[in-house]
Amino acid sequence: MPLPRTFYEEDAIVVAKSLLGKLFVHESESGVTAGKVVETEAYRGPEDKAAHSFGGRRTARNEVMFGEKGRAYVYFIYGLYWCFNVTAGNVIGKPEAVLIRALEPVAGLELMVKRRGDSSTKNSSLTNGPSKLCMAMGISKSQNKADVTIPPLYFEKAAPISEEDIVTTKRIGVEYAAEWKDRLWRFYIKGNKFTSAK
DNA sequence: TGCACGATTCTCT
DNA sequence: GAGAATCGTGCAA
Numbered sequence: 001m002p003l004p005r006t007f008y009e010e011d012a013i014v015v016a017k018s019l020l021g022k023l024f025v026h027e028s029e030s031g032v033t034a035g036k037v038v039e040t041e042a043y044r045g046p047e048d049k050a051a052h053s054f055g056g057r058r059t060a061r062n063e064v065m066f067g068e069k070g071r072a073y074v075y076f077i078y079g080l081y082w083c084f085n086v087t088a089g090n091v092i093g094k095p096e097a098v099l100i101r102a103l104e105p106v107a108g109l110e111l112m113v114k115r116r117g118d119s120s121t122k123n124s125s126l127t128n129g130p131s132k133l134c135m136a137m138g139i140s141k142s143q144n145k146a147d148v149t150i151p152p153l154y155f156e157k158a159a160p161i162s163e164e165d166i167v168t169t170k171r172i173g174v175e176y177a178a179e180w181k182d183r184l185w186r187f188y189i190k191g192n193k194f195t196s197a198k
Numbered sequence: 199t200g201c202a203c204g205a206t207t208c209t210c211t
Numbered sequence: 212g213a214g215a216a217t218c219g220t221g222c223a224a
Binding site for chain 1 (some may be wrong): 204206207
Binding site (some may be wrong): 058059060062075076078079080 | 216217218219220221
């Protein structure tokens, strides 16, 4: 059972923590891939300078964050990579999102390796980064705005991770965000080998 | 119309 | 630990 839309209609920080341990599934034409969510980050616009929606800035790219919760926000970065987010928030029209930073591969390993490219792709480095997991899961612009409460792209229900197994820390790659860079809005599962390196 | 830059990753050193 | 790859996007002009 995919998680219902109400799951995403909470504060982005709550959703980010709740998503840990859930199964992220993509039923693509070339096969099914799935991974357990082991690392997330919350982005809370418009007050969060690290978010694309800072200041309530609404553009063609981030428009999906202003709409329904539980939709995919996929964006292109550095001219090479994709990052996958889920829109969230307890206020309709408030642009918040949760960035999925790392997965633990569960299904479709062979396909993941194939998508990531043949060379030096070990299990532990297959999906331990926001752009790596997009490659492994076959996510790109065509998945932008997809409804993640229904197949083919969705989060599967799973038992919640206990509070003591969740590590809370600073976000990554947002050094430019002044006072917001130190916000403890990154969450990962304690001791999991598949979280991103940094 | 032009231009600077990024919620990253990989490859050296 | 540093630097390159690489281009869509956002904003100034």
